[in-house]
Amino acid sequence: MARGDPVFADVTAPGTPFEIGERGGIRYFRRAPDDLALLIESARRHGDATFLVEQDDAGRERRLSYAQMFDWRDRLASRLGIGRGDRVAICMRNRAEWMVAFMAVIRMGGVAVLLNSRGAPAELAAMIEDADPALVLADAERAALIRQSSCAVPVLDALQPEDLGPAGALPEIGGADADDPCAILFTSGTTGRVKGAVLSHRSLMTGLLGTQLTGMMVLHNMARNYGVSVESIMAQVPPQATLLVYPLFHISGLGSAFLAPLLSGAKVVIMRRWDAAEAVRIIADEKITMLTSVPTMLWDMIRHAKQGEMDLSSLRNIGSGGQALPLNLLDEVRALCPHAMIGVGYGMTETAGAIAQAVGADFLNNPAAAGRVLPLIDLRIAGSDGQAAPVGESGEIQVRGAMVMSQYWNRPEENAKAFTEDGWLRTGDVGRLDEDGYLFIVDRMKDMVISGGENIYCAEVERVIGEMPQVVECATFGIPDERLGEQLVAIVVGRDVDERAVTDWVLERLARYKAPARVVVIPDPLPRTHLDKIDKIALRALWPQLAAS
Missing domain, CATH: 3.40.50.12780 (ANL, N-terminal domain)
Structure with missing residues (x-):
């Protein structure tokens, strides 16, 4: 190439x-046009061809053509009330509503903030607080989680075409500059805190x-x-x-x-x-x-x-x-x-x-x-x-x-x-x-585990486990797994704590896939390097012995 x-x-x-x-x-x-909205709009030419097939919440098959998707997009876009550069968060499972929401936000000149829909309420609240969007578009399940976190940002979860009514005339808002923000996607890092990557x-x-x-x-x-x-x-x-x-x-x-x-x-x-x-x-x-x-x-x-x-x-x-x-x-x-x-x-x-x-x-x-x-x-x-x-x-x-x-x-x-x-x-x-x-x-170079295609940053999980009152210190790392590629495991030094308690603690605060597959609790301090950092190389070598005990 x-x-x-x-x-x-x-x-x-x-x-x-x-x-x-x-x-x-x-x-x-x-x-290429400067504005992604123009590229998306070009897909309207596919008309009655089928674009999407899925099951709705009631388990019924739903088939939508390109024309139907764009009609739905126009209905939602006319309801958003946003302007060029306004950030709008999207938090849903994979579904037609997610796609329509993204298309509508981009059409109105907004910046689509894509929240991890698998996140726990605290994670969702942290992403929303960080991005400070004007509006959150969510499905019913995630809307309830966001409201549970006492989020002050308006949440719209009435996204069905019949709820939105007919599309009003969409305003001409002028094209974006190619380097303007278009979407913010969240990614974790070695600090254990999510951060939003701004894509133009x-x-x-x-x-x-x-x-x-x-x-x-x-x-x-x-x-x-x-x-x-x-x-x-x-x-x-x-x-x-x-x-x-x-x-x-x-x-x-x-x-x-x-x-x-x-x-x-x-x-x-x-x-x-x-x-x-x-x-x-x-x-x-x-x-x-x-x-x-x-x-x-x-x-x-x-x-x-x-x-x-x-x-x-x-x-x-x-x-x-x-x-x-x-x-x-x-x-x-x-x-x-x-x-x-x-x-x-x-x-x-x-x-x-x-x-x-x-x-x-x-x-x-x-x-x-x-x-x-x-x-x-x-x-x-x-x-x-x-x-x-x-x-x-x-x-x-x-x-x-x-x-x-x-x-x-x-x-x-x-x-x-x-x-x-x-x-x-x-x-x-x-x-x-x-x-x-x-x-x-x-x-x-990053301390990260890839399990089933999902990036799990050890620092993020360690930060959450470390917040348990019974935990003195902890370390997480990956071990080989034929099916998942890697599994996240944890070694915890603590008092009056067991594997189930650690796993439940993580599940309450992070997405399910970030919970350790195995947790071993030990009484002694974790081994450290000459720089006084936890020695994960030594811990990996010890893992088979610790996991078998």
């Missing part, structure tokens, strides 16, 4: 939809169009290899349909599973909760062509496949992210879906999506890699001296480009730590590059 690639040159040539410009050393898509209109659109560019390059390479035209391949492509399993408040859910299908005229099918048997049924019934998941879900499907017949013949693309794709899992997926193109990617909230990606042959050429660096991203490996390391050497992955966030909302000290003096974003991950531009993830 190097910029010297002739296919890349053809696809991004002047006059093409993916024409690339450069300003201040940063590459961007020259033909340009960064979100660059992430979206960058993914489309990758797909277009794959298509052109296929045409070259088979000696046929791109048009002839596209004529044989079945109607696109994606299965939405990522939370919409994640950048993966927002970008690749919602906005990208919306722009391309695809169908999105929402799963309320992951279940391998149900996923298989949906794939067969709805002719799902694209599945983007984490390795945990793929393992579940493999195990289900071995129990009986599965019809996965419609799948054409299988993507995996959140953690490395184990090579033994790759073999199983290829055997199960021999005609599907498999891909991986590496990215983060702060970069509006993937910054490295490999699909099809590009991936199979180097399956141990996290992908190849995307063309609009500058990526360097910084050595211990802060200088760019030579090819093949490990160091911190640092990036810059139009996709990178503007800042952490209201966090000047965090921003100073996040960016180098010359403007590169520190990812906190250790990696290396090879001569072909493949990126390999070596380690994480």
Whole structure:
């Protein structure tokens, strides 16, 4: 995917939809509008085609066309009463209302603040207090939790079309500047406190169009290899349909599973909760062509496949992210879906999506890699001296480009730590590059566990456990798990406390997936390094012995 690639040159040539410009050393898509609202509005052309399939709260199937979604969007937009730059929080499970809310906020010039809908009341209150939105749009369950936290911000949970009434005339509010804030997505950090990554209109659109560019390059390479035209391949492509399993408040859910299908005229099918048997049924019934998941879900499907017949013949693309794709899992997926193109990617909230990606042959050429660096991203490996390391050497992955966030909302000290003096974003991950531009993830500088594709920051969980009156000190870390990738476990030094009490304490204050899978309580102080920090290397070595006792 190097910029010297002739296919890349053809696809991004002047006059093409993916024409690339450069300003201040940063590459961007020259033909992209400055305002994401205009890009979203272009999807109205898909009219009566089905956009969304889901089950409502009563368990009834709901199918909505593009025209119906935009009519609903217009009804809600006319009720919001917001202006350019006003922040509006969205807090719901994956559902049509979430998508309509996002589209309405962007149409009215607002900044969409995406709350973790799995959060406990205290977490939701902290995010709302931090972002200080003018309004919260929520489903009934989350609205009750937010009101329970004594939040002073107005909460609107009457979002059904019949509750909103007919759409009024939507005002012309003038276009956004490309660098204006568009959305705030929350991410935890080593401090254990959530912080909001501010994504501009340009960064979100660059992430979206960058993914489309990758797909277009794959298509052109296929045409070259088979000696046929791109048009002839596209004529044989079945109607696109994606299965939405990522939370919409994640950048993966927002970008690749919602906005990208919306722009391309695809169908999105929402799963309320992951279940391998149900996923298989949906794939067969709805002719799902694209599945983007984490390795945990793929393992579940493999195990289900071995129990009986599965019809996965419609799948054409299988993507995996959140953690490395184990090579033994790759073999199983290829055997199960021999005609599907498999891909991986590496990215983060702060970069509006993937910054490295490999699909099809590009991936199979180097399956141990996290992908190849995307063309609009500058990526360097910084050595211990802060200088760019030579090819093949490990160091911190640092990036810059139009996709990178503007800042952490209201966090000047965090921003100073996040960016180098010359403007590169520190990812906190250790990696290396090879001569072909493949990126390999070596380690994480951040103390973070990835369990089932969810990022769990140890500092956040340790802070909550440390608030227990009976706890003297604690440490959390990850242990390998075949299905989840990692499991979070905790070692606690305390008095009159047991595993159940610690787990319940965390469950009351944090999202369920952040609760430790196992807790061991010990009487002695935790081992420490010469810098007087808890020695997690020693604790990991001790874990099998402690867990067995």
